[in-house]
Amino acid sequence: MKAYIFPGQGAQFVGMGKDLYDNPSVKKTFDQANEILGFNITDIMFAGTAEDLKQTKVTQPAVFLHSVAVALAAADFKPDMVAGHSLGEFSALVANKALFFEDGLRLVSQRAQAMQRACEINPSTMAAILGLDDKVVEDICAEIDEVVVAANYNCPGQLVISGSMKGIEVACEKLKAAGAKRALPLQVGGAFHSPLMEPAREELAAAIDKTNFSAPICPVYQNVNGMPATDVSVIKKNLIDQLTAPVRWTQSVQRMVQDGATDFIECGPGKVLQGLVKKIAPEANVSSL
Numbered sequence: 001m002k003a004y005i006f007p008g009q010g011a012q013f014v015g016m017g018k019d020l021y022d023n024p025s026v027k028k029t030f031d032q033a034n035e036i037l038g039f040n041i042t043d044i045m046f047a048g049t050a051e052d053l054k055q056t057k058v059t060q061p062a063v064f065l066h067s068v069a070v071a072l073a074a075a076d077f078k079p080d081m082v083a084g085h086s087l088g089e090f091s092a093l094v095a096n097k098a099l100f101f102e103d104g105l106r107l108v109s110q111r112a113q114a115m116q117r118a119c120e121i122n123p124s125t126m127a128a129i130l131g132l133d134d135k136v137v138e139d140i141c142a143e144i145d146e147v148v149v150a151a152n153y154n155c156p157g158q159l160v161i162s163g164s165m166k167g168i169e170v171a172c173e174k175l176k177a178a179g180a181k182r183a184l185p186l187q188v189g190g191a192f193h194s195p196l197m198e199p200a201r202e203e204l205a206a207a208i209d210k211t212n213f214s215a216p217i218c219p220v221y222q223n224v225n226g227m228p229a230t231d232v233s234v235i236k237k238n239l240i241d242q243l244t245a246p247v248r249w250t251q252s253v254q255r256m257v258q259d260g261a262t263d264f265i266e267c268g269p270g271k272v273l274q275g276l277v278k279k280i281a282p283e284a285n286v287s288s289l
Contacts (some may be wrong), residue, residue, distance in 0.1 A: 006273075091267070098214055127161050127185045154249050224245045226250075262285060
């Protein structure tokens, strides 16, 4: 069975999508995106600087647009199941026809702007912790008298934490003392997938409630619990909860394998998810469109 997977923020690169623009269906989608967003995101994707692309309001729509375009350009795109890492869940929901492209792009843009505003309200950050069991990381974070939580369960031995500036600083010191191979602060705008994103969650909830979703053609394995969903009400609730809950990518991949996935195909910029899948499920075949 084929599982199509979609990357999140951080997968962007200068020149992304330019090679797809000659495909008529992709060109139409890109031009439509410029119109919906109210600025020429394609100019930034094709010829902008890395700094331009790092702006959250640009990064998230750009990765979403590139990912959807790759799927559109594929001659034989027939997923048995889909999943996306954080932002990538929106791309996955367009791929399995739960969302129209236009609605997905609008939601991604609103999500990005809401997250940016939440970051400005609560200055915060994230850090990657390598070489410790998840439980050790969770327990140490729970002992700290600051907001600091597990945010991304990327693969065994790689967990990203999220929280206040002080919380992340203290957590990194304690985790290194506990034997972490690395405790590396990340260059991100804020504490994504933590309680500090609550203002953004409320904004996104209002936008999602106003958006029409359709019955998907295959299950989406959602970040909040790693479980398959086809019920629209469940999909919407999980999509809202995702902003303040951890991304359970390890659990999602494990469940997809359990449910019969043998081939994982990454759709979008970069190859980060392929690397994570290899560590979670070494027996699986991994590739990209």
